[in-house]
Amino acid sequence: MFREMPLYEDDPIESMFVRLAADRSPDRMDLGIGVFRDDEGRVPVFDAVREAELRIVRRGESKSYMGPLGNLGYCRAVERLVLGPEILAQEERSVISAQTPGAGGALRVGAEVVRSLSRESRVWVSNPVWPHQLEFFEKPGMTVRTYRYYDRYESVLRFDEMLEDLAAMRRDDLLLLHGCCHNPTGQDLGLDQWQALTELVSEKGAIPFVDVAYQGFGQGVEEDVAGLRLMASRVPELLLAVSSSKSFGIYRDRAGMLSVVVSPGARVETWLVRRLRDFARQLYFMPPDHGAAIILEILTSPDLEDLWRSELDGTRLKILGKRRMLRNMLETEVAGFDASFIERQLGMFSCLPIDSREQRLMEELFHIYMMPDARANVAAMRTSDAQVLARAFRELIGRRRGDGLRALGGTVG
Numbered sequence: 001m002f003r004e005m006p007l008y009e010d011d012p013i014e015s016m017f018v019r020l021a022a023d024r025s026p027d028r029m030d031l032g033i034g035v036f037r038d039d040e041g042r043v044p045v046f047d048a049v050r051e052a053e054l055r056i057v058r059r060g061e062s063k064s065y066m067g068p069l070g071n072l073g074y075c076r077a078v079e080r081l082v083l084g085p086e087i088l089a090q091e092e093r094s095v096i097s098a099q100t101p102g103a104g105g106a107l108r109v110g111a112e113v114v115r116s117l118s119r120e121s122r123v124w125v126s127n128p129v130w131p132h133q134l135e136f137f138e139k140p141g142m143t144v145r146t147y148r149y150y151d152r153y154e155s156v157l158r159f160d161e162m163l164e165d166l167a168a169m170r171r172d173d174l175l176l177l178h179g180c181c182h183n184p185t186g187q188d189l190g191l192d193q194w195q196a197l198t199e200l201v202s203e204k205g206a207i208p209f210v211d212v213a214y215q216g217f218g219q220g221v222e223e224d225v226a227g228l229r230l231m232a233s234r235v236p237e238l239l240l241a242v243s244s245s246k247s248f249g250i251y252r253d254r255a256g257m258l259s260v261v262v263s264p265g266a267r268v269e270t271w272l273v274r275r276l277r278d279f280a281r282q283l284y285f286m287p288p289d290h291g292a293a294i295i296l297e298i299l300t301s302p303d304l305e306d307l308w309r310s311e312l313d314g315t316r317l318k319i320l321g322k323r324r325m326l327r328n329m330l331e332t333e334v335a336g337f338d339a340s341f342i343e344r345q346l347g348m349f350s351c352l353p354i355d356s357r358e359q360r361l362m363e364e365l366f367h368i369y370m371m372p373d374a375r376a377n378v379a380a381m382r383t384s385d386a387q388v389l390a391r392a393f394r395e396l397i398g399r400r401r402g403d404g405l406r407a408l409g410g411t412v413g
């Protein structure tokens, strides 16, 4: 059977990682995978996480099954962290949640739940998009539509165009938004734009599905979810996918949450609990508990929560520092290049204003590997990496000028 298998179609992400693995240069730079690295290139573990693990081990807790809905204590704590106590206290709102294997699991289960209710619902995703996000919706058979979001060559948000495209949303369509630190662009919406989208989804009868993967990496733990909270307090229904991978640095432990915010009612609540449980069971049976148990321990122990918040804020400030450093190096190496977008954008990723041919040259000449759309993980960059990247840019600009190509980002003199 397996000898006759057809070749797997070329997947741009997988093939980038294959080229990266085959590159034997000691200078090779992985700006693809979404992890924070310190200046020694390590992916650090928060002290709060280590201490929570120790406390759990000392208590000798059971490792018995938790069930398909996972750790519901974790869900209550994360609902509070993300949605905040005011929304949870609103009588006209009920929140039904399941712990999932990361936000990836939450997006997939959420897509299945919506698909099981409506074959007509489509999902609207940003262009550019985090490519894996598409698969979570395509696999259950949903139609995917894109809305313009960001211009990579001008390095600006295209909000008017976004509204223009979203005017075609229909009742029960899903509008996929990123709570903060948009992946792949790092370009976030302002509060007035969240407000405009809240009005638009309400007018169209569409349902926001907000993916929160970087809370605390942008402007702060509370600030990063202000837009989401504004929307969640005003729309009748909303889906939420939360990742604990980055904010707690527990990437491989796979903790996340899917929540459905609805008007209260015994019927809808029972139906949702059953549906979440059934789809979780069918897709992966049960989520792992280790990461969820750590986060529950942190969020219910005031000393650990304080420690985690200060470590997370330290990480946030380091990312801002890396962004400032990269901007300065780019502007020093390439005279006339306005790299202010790097500092304006938030979180791990930014899209560099280069095309796919130039991205390939970055790999071949400088061993710099990024995701499609020149999506670069700025938070993984060491000082030495930023220097190499800036030199690579200078080389590309020189070639562009030599080739008579368009100026970089339209901003190079």
Ligand SMILES: Cc1ncc(COP(=O)(O)O)c(C=O)c1O
Binding pocket: 034, 101, 102, 103, 104, 105, 130, 178, 183, 211, 212, 213, 242, 243, 244, 245, 251, 255, 256
């Ligand atoms: C926007 C977004 N959502 C979800 C995820 C997946 O997160 P998790 O590791 O929790 O599955 C990522 C990871 O890169 C992401 O960027």
